Amino acid sequence: MRRTSRLAGVLGILALLIAACGGGTDATTTTAAEATTTTAGGAEETTTTVGAPTGDPIVLGGIFALTGPSSFVASQSAGGIQLAVAEINAAGGVLGRPLEANVQDDQCQPAEGVSAARRLIEVEDVRLIIGAQCSSSTLAIMPVLQELEALMINTASTNPAITEQGGVGGNPWIFRNNPPDSAFAPAMAKIMADQGVKKLAVVAVNDDLGRGAAEEFRKALQVHGSDITFEHFFSREGQLDFSSALTEIRESDADAILFVGTIDPGLPFLRQYRELGLTQPLYSRGLSLTKQLFDEAGDVANGLHSTEPYYVEIDSPENQRFIEAFRAMHDMDPVYQAYTAYEAVYLYAAAIEAAGSTEPEAVRAALESVTREAITGTMTFDDHHQAHIPVYVARATCEATCRVEIVGSDDTWGNR
């Protein structure tokens, strides 16, 4: 009895604290709910004219790192898929059938990615997949696609090997609609060279993303007579301390720093950069210049450059509509992985309509010739199943608040 009451006491304290913690988030939940109501109203108009989709749903699989240090990007990708599915269903579905998403977690780990893919294909019979998020996981899943004849559109991995192996490269089952690091690196290296960077220090995540990006940046910098003079690869499993690498960079002759990684390691990295009083300008591949970053990082983001295939700052009516719909549904601004995942759903929808079937073989053939007018450009797949949308370089300028300015772009990369 005494034990029970003590346990109850502890639970009570916890409940109070959770309630106190929840206080801050209440406001956002309400706005999200209100906002959703508004879009639902907008969607109703469309449904009355088109007629709701009927029949068995067409299920699209997703493989993203919903848990672990890259979960922010995963929530963005899943959010993009969710928005596109809702839009397409409101407009009558695909072949008159509703779309549905089944998103699995791979924690950014190759073994988990393979098991998520096998679960989707063999257990759930889902053969049209979007993913995976991390290069290492995507590369591990690709042979499974070939073995089990399932399709995957990659929307967030940037290792160039994925494109090299896709299509005529040997694996016809993988497509990619986001640019590889071999497209990002030259665009960023050009800006670096313009700004006089000769010796670059690279701090990158120790996996196929970080190692691949470092390799591409080395090649791209050498074109301009510059080079990488310092490399530090950090552990993806929650490395928090960058002080020794940053101390070494501070005392070295490197004249700029490139950070390759997501916001999770990015925030402590930026904080320690400021603590240790570094002054070399910062560039990043993988850190999105978003409100989430600015809110948490503050003025240390001033002058930070990043390179991505999408920014909310891209000024077009199509982008405005996308941003507003995404905000209404998820109460945050989209980053590029939300955009590419969103477009991947539309690519599948177009291919399924064109094929008149959901059979992977038929959809694959249709995807090879599908044309999608996406927000930043036309998405069509080349013989390596790579879509060529422009890459951008942007800079953050922070005074009282931060704003983002696009300072460069390249829409001719990889023209074979």
Added chain:
Amino acid sequence: MSRPVVEFIQQVVNGLSLGSIYALIAVGLTLIFGIARVGNFAHGDFMMVAAYAFVILLMDAGWGLPLATLAAIVIAASLAFMVERLVFRRLYRAPGTTSFTAALGLSTAIQAGVIVVLSGTPRQVGGSWISNVIQIGSIRISGPRAMAIVGSMIALGALAAFLTIGKFGKAIRAVAQNNDAAQMVGIPISRIRVITMLLAGVLAGWAASLIAPIFGAMPSMGVLLTLKSMAIVIAGGLGSVGGALIGAYVLGISEALVAGYISHDFQHALAFVLLAVFLLLRPGGMFGEGTVAMELRR
């Protein structure tokens, strides 16, 4: 001061702040091991939950630093208490590997829970006190890092006093030394286990309030920290508080120096290479008596 000297001192200072953080986690782990024979892989996750609570209360709810720190301690201690009552208590008679596996599962479950409830977005502590930097020549140490060094020394001093002076402290040491003998002289082992878990939880909560201002809070923050602390605990002698303490500072400083002078690629492997060497040369660790294999069979 010349550049190499500055770099050396800066790396030692970096290492000292790292060591302070390892110490708080490792001492909690070794206490739990000494008393309950549980390799608590979820310990870093108690700290992670407390760190999120600390950041949210400080930044969103507008609580002051002392209150947010207190809340972090209460939350970590409550989690430790609940885990002891609901999970570990049922496994004391099971083989070591069972509680081991249960703790690993708890670790994943806690992280997933935080992602579900808080969407997993990393958080940072803001405010002007955070960006204060103490500068001596070119040697820089940030306010939060200095606080971590001092704060962990205070906590460890208090712990040492608790373990040597009070009745409970003596009982804890007695149980750690010899479970059966302690029980025979009438020490209520079950209650001592609860008190030890609470104590380790308090240390984890205190650690959270010192770590969050430096690194922020994110779901995966406890993983590498727990693994390295586990290596420290084994190398220092399972259950030995002194061994864990020395091991933590040695590892923190050598990591900074190895990364700075030999290779960054080697930094995170260091703890485990040292562990392997220790197990070969001194299977009982620095201050331990039994071997790891013996402990696991108990």
